Amino acid sequence: MHLSDYPEDCAAVYLNTIASQQYxxxxxxxxxxxxxxxxxxGWTVFQKRGDFIPQEDFYRTWLEYKRGFGDLHQQFWLGNDRLSMLSNQDLYELRVDMEDFDGQKRFAQYSSFRVSNEQDKYRLSLGSYTKGDAGDSLTDHxxxxFSTKDQDNDxxxxxxxxxxxxxxxxxxCHQSNLNGGYxxxxxxxxxxxxxNWKTFRGLYNSLKISEMKIRPVWFKP
Incomplete structure (x- = not known):
């Protein structure tokens, strides 16, 4: 496969296959x-947390978040450079899936999602909360x-x-903190x-699973 032949995201991959895996x-x-x-x-996942041993450390530096880290099969952050590139090539919606340690599953979905480049500190541009049962804990952001322990932009x-x-x-500071301590x-x-996701279990309960993913708004399964 030539470089120009790679699909632009998981929605494009979906046209040829329907298996959830690495692409x-x-x-x-x-x-x-x-x-x-x-x-x-058709979702491209850019963040994933779960109850794995050993735990992936998400309390990391600006450079580590820029480049990305973790294991795509377990826990990871895709990387802010990649996220900026992906989210600016089309108009995307955002879905956040969560589960607590009691087995309750919730989600939140937003009409649009985009992250700017490093020069603009990976600024979040978020559309309206469209559906879900987790409540809206991201619009405030x-x-x-973006801020890390060694670069404060809040x-x-x-x-x-x-x-x-x-x-x-x-x-x-926050209504959600999905890259916080496990x-x-x-x-x-x-x-x-x-x-944490304030409208689902509050700010004194740490969730078991979180997944953040984007999909083109034109996508029809």
Whole structure:
């Protein structure tokens, strides 16, 4: 396969196969995980957390989030450079799937999603909350630049990334923190330091699973 022959995302892959697995996409080859099952498939997954041993450390530097890290078959962050490239080649919707340690599954979906380039600090552009049963804990972060423990781009007087053990599009500070510490359920003495989604289990409970994924708005399964 020539470089120009790679599909641009998992929706394009879907036209030829419907298996959820690792694929290579875009003109500049990028390995991604394609979810071909959820809500008709065609999703390009860029973040995944789960109850694995050993746990992947998500409290990482700007450079590590820029390049990406982890195992596509378990836990990973695709990388902000790749995410910016992918999300700017078409108009995408965003879906966030979550599960707590009691087995409750929820999701949140947004009409559009885009991340800018590194010069603009990977700023989040998010559309409206369109459907789901997890509630909206991301709109508050719309328009924010990405922050890590070694690069503070939030609106708070301190570092939200350092305070909440994560990396995110923090405002002052957050309603969601899906790259936070993996604390396996309740953490009653520390607010917002886990894998949190405020409208699903609040900021004192760390979720078991989170997956963030994008799909072109034109996609019809």
């Amino acid at each position: 290579t996409v875009t003109g500049k080859p990028v390995k991604v995980w394609c979810d071909m099952e959820t809500d008709g498939g 719309n328009g924010m630049q 609106r708070d007087i301190g570092s939200c990334a350092q305070r909440h053990n994560g990396a995110w599009w923090y405002s002052s 604390l396996r359920g309740d953490h009653p003495n520390t607010e917002g330091v886990g894998v």
